[in-house]
Amino acid sequence: MVFSSLLFLFLFLPAVLAIYYCSPWRMKNLILFAASLVFYAWGEPVYIVIMLLSTVTDYCFGLLLERPKLSDSKRKGIVVLSIIVNLSLLSYFKYADFLIQNINTLLGTDIPLTELPLPIGISFYTFQSMSYIIDVYRRTAKAQRNWLDFGTFVALFPQLVAGPIVQYSTVAEQLRHRTVDRAKFAEGVRRFTIGLAKKVLLANNIGLLWNTISNSSPDTLTVLTAWLGIIAFAFQIYFDFSGYSDMAIGLGLMFGFRFNENFNKPYMAQSITDFWRRWHISLSTWFRDYVYIPLGGNRRGFRIQLRNILIVWMLTGIWHGASWNFLFWGLYFGIILIFEKWLGLKLLERMPRWLRHSYALLLILIGWVLFAFDELPAMGGYFSAMLGLNGQSLWDTESWYLLYTNGILLVVLVFASISNRTRSRVNTPYLQLVWHAVLFLLSIAYLVDATFNPFLYFRF
Template sequence: MVFSSLLFLFLYLPILLFIYYVSPKRLKNVVLLVASLVFYAWGEPVYIVLMIFATIGDYVFGLLLSSPTYGAMKRKLIVVASVTMNISVLGFFKYADFLIVNINTAWGTSIPLLELPLPIGISFYTFQSISYIMDVYRRDVEAQRNWIDFAAYISLFPQLVAGPIVQYSTIAEQLRNRTVGHAMFAEGVRRFIIGLAKKVLLANNIGIIWNQISAQPVESLSMLMAWLGIIAFAFQIYFDFSGYSDMAIGLGLMLGFRFNENFNFPYISRSITEFWRRWHISLGSWFRQYVYIPLGGNRQGRLKQLRNIAMVWVLTGTWHGASWNFVIWGVYFGVILMLEKWFMLRMLDRLPAWVSHGYAILFILLGWVIFAVESMPQMAGYFRAMFGGNSMPAWNEQFLYVLYTNGILLLILILASMPLSKSRLIASHSRSLVFQSVSFIWHIILLLVSIAYLVDASFNPFLYFRF
């Protein structure tokens, strides 16, 4: 089940909200847990067992960490046991076939592939479990003694499948004590509608263009068509993922939770460092708190800092998928970030804004090619096409047709990627009755148009479901 489906919008969500709000406070987490398991089981009922197993395991590990009878060494062993359990389960389902393929290639063996379907959201709830154990170990939070509350946190359906990654410390108090007023619920509805529109009206439509271009033989792509294709993918993955995050944050507000932001207009960045502070913020925060800082961060000299950045980005790339292109993608951004940390940021700060912004966009787009094209020969061919290595004209009639028929969509995508809603003009009128009335009508229109689109939609993927 996905948020951008008629089933979710007209059956699952209304029933859940009704039961949730008529239930007494002491049962709300029970309702939330059951609803989350139903949501998860809709697509993969077998893997509920896996999630429950991990939940029980980390619940017990958390209780053991809180025991006053255990010394430092035993507490470290408990953390190692928990992290090993979580990473082993994630590694088995996500990377076993990748490992087998590479063993077969390197050694000439013929080990059969397991071909296990990847449990939806396993990368996200595994990281949430690890964050809980680490927070309890550091004594940043107390161990959760109510299994229902802990299980509700791990399986929390709004962000279960594709984030944002919610660290336990950010919602520990909200699990015990939360209320939803009219203003908070209305804010959640508005945020959900914006996310739905971003996903359905923007990401889906620009995604069709990327699918059409990427399906063509790379040898036949003109230079500008190749650039248009990766620009389309850049918009698709942004509005797809940020739209899901907006819907997750909106649903959280409807249920009394405030999740941290996951995107902050990343395409306005003037460096790759800034881009990764604005893109998938929850993942960057997780790696910073649980990998980069424990490795020493920037406290042990420049060389070790660069080493730590490299390790984080190899892991970041690997987290995204079991394929060499994701590893290369992580290394690619890791190298750029190390160079920026070393000397390039000082140079970029002295350049005109349009130059540094152009630099960032260029390397972001090149990175998306590595991310989107898993086949190494195809990737090399796509890069050749982008830089005129195909012996094709710079543009052709097909490019002009695609650009002409989608020019308005591209303009809307560019404007929607910019923080126009935070302008002083809009902020100065945001509390006026006229502005609020127009805003209400605008959100209703977005909702109705999105629903109308979903009625006939045949293209409605979520890109991050596979991670």
Template sequence: MVFSSLIFLFLFLPITVLIYYVSPMKLRNAVLLAVSLIFYAWGEPIYIFIMIFSTVFDYFNGLLIDKYRYRKTIARAIFIFSMIGSLGILGFFKYSGFVVNNINLLLNLHIQAADLPLPVGISFYTFQTMSYIVDVYKGKVPVQRNFISFGAYVTMFPQLVAGPIVKYDDIAGQLVTRKVTLDRFGEGAELFIRGLAKKVLLANNIGLLWTSVKSTPIEELTVLSAWLGIIAFTLQIYFDFSGYTDMARGLGKMFGFDFMENFRYPYISKSVTEFWRRWHISLGTWFREYVYIPLGGNRLGLMKQLRNLLVVWFLTGLWHGASWNFIIWGLYFGFFVMIEKLLLLRWLGRMPASVSHVYTLLVVIIGWVLFEMDTLASAWHFIGVMFGFGGHDFADRQTLYDLSTNVVFLVVLACCATPLPGKILAYMKEKWRVAGVIVVPMIYVIFMVLSTAYLVNDTYNPFLYFRF
């Protein structure tokens, strides 16, 4: 089940909200746990046992680490056992086929790799349980002795499928006590509807253009169509993922939780370093706190800092998927981050903002080719077309048609990827009393009606980060 579906919007969510709010406060974590398990089992009834096992596994590991806290050898052994277990489950389902295929390629073997579907959200909830165990082991958070509360944290359906990755420390207090007012619920509903509109009205529609370009044989692509297609994907993945995250954060507020902001207008960035401070913030925060800093961060000299960055970006790519495309994509961005740290950031700071902005967008757009294509070979071929290699025409009739029918929509999307729409809504609420009371709520009603109409009439409703 995904948030942008009619069954979630008009069946699951209303029933869940009703049950949650008629329940006594002390039972609400249990309600949240129960509905989260139903939400997950709706599409993957078998793989729910993996999530339950991970929850039980690290609940007891946390208790044991706390019990043997002053017997360092035992506590360390339990900690290592927990890390191996969590990474082992993630590795088996997500990376075993990739490892076997590469062994076959290197050694000319024919080992049969198990064709296992990837359990939805496994990368997210595995990272959450791991961060909990690390923080308990380091004494940063008290162990959670209430299994229902811990289970609600791990399985919480608003952020289960696609994040943001919520560290236990961030919501430990909210699991015990949280307050929901009508205004807070309304803020959550507004955030959810904005996310729904971004996902359904913007991402889905511009995604049709990318789907058309991607399905075109490489020899038939023109230079302009390649650029038009990858720009469409650049916008699609932002509105798709950030829209889904907004829905998650909105749902969190509706149930009394504050989840961290995961996107902060990344396409207005003036460096690759800044882009990654604005894109998938919770993932970057996780790797910084649990990989980069433990490796030494920037405290051990320049060479080790660059090594640590290389490790982080390799893992960032690998986290996204079991493919060399993702690994190269991660290292590609790591290269630019390291070059900026060594030299380029000083130059970018002296350049006009427009130049540094164009540079950043160019790097990011090319990166999305590596991310989205099925193989490295297809990515290189597509990039070659973008830059005129291979004798491709600059444009043809189909390209001009695609451009003319999408140019206005692309401009709208570009504006919506900036803080401008949010500032307009905030200004209307603050300065125009009638707008704050009538116009703005009507805008959200229109968003909801249009999104619903789209979902009723269209079958194209992918979620790109569902595969991670």
């Protein structure tokens, strides 16, 4: 089940909201937990066992960490064991076949693949569970003794399958004490509607252009067509993922939770360092707090800091998928960030604003090519097309046709990507109501006639 489905919008969500608000406070987390299990099990009933196993394991480990008179060595052993269990589950389902394929290629063996589908959301809820255990180990959070509250934290359906990654410390108090008034609920509805429109009206439509271009042979693409394609992909992945985050944050508000922001106009960045402060903020924050800083951060000299940055960005790439292109994508940004940290930012500060912005966008678009193609020959072919090395001209009639037929949409996407993410420019309450109602109705009209189109980040 996805947020942008008629089943969710007109059956699941209204039913859960009605039951939730008609129930006493002591029942609300139970209702959310049960609804989250139904939501997750709708498409993959078998894999709910994996999520429950992770939940029960970390709940028990959290209690063990707070046992009195437990030595530091035993506490460290518990947290290490918890991390091993979580990463083993994630690695088996996400990386086993990738490892087997590479072993078979290198050694000429014929080890059979597991061919198991990736459980939806496993990368997100695994990281959430690990953050809880690490926080309890560090004594920055107390262990949750109520199994239902902890289960609600892990399984909460608004952000279960594609984030934002919620650290336990940000919602611990909200699990027991949260309120929803009319203004907060209305804010949630508006935020959800904006996210729905981003996904359905913008991401899905510009995705058609990307699909048309990416499904063509790179040898046939002109320079203009290739650049138009990767620009389309950049817009698609932004509006798809930020749209999901907006919907998740909006749903959280409807149930009394306030999640941290996950995007802040990333394509307005003036550097790659700035971009990663604006893009998938919850993931960057997680790696900073639980990997980069524990490794020593920037406190132990140049070489250690260099190592730490490369480790973090290698892991960031691998987190997105079991494929070499994601590893290259992560290392690509890691190397750029190292360059900016020691030399590049000083140079960028001397440049005009428009030139800094152009520099950032160019490197971001190159990065999206690494991200989009999991087959290295296809990736290389697309780069060749972008550089005009495939024997094609700068443009042809098809290039101009694609630009002409998508021109208005591209203009809308540019303005939508730089506008305020949470507040409409329409100031009066009445006009805001009309604006969001129009967006919702247009989205529904599109969904009625559309095929199933899941969020891109579901596969991560």
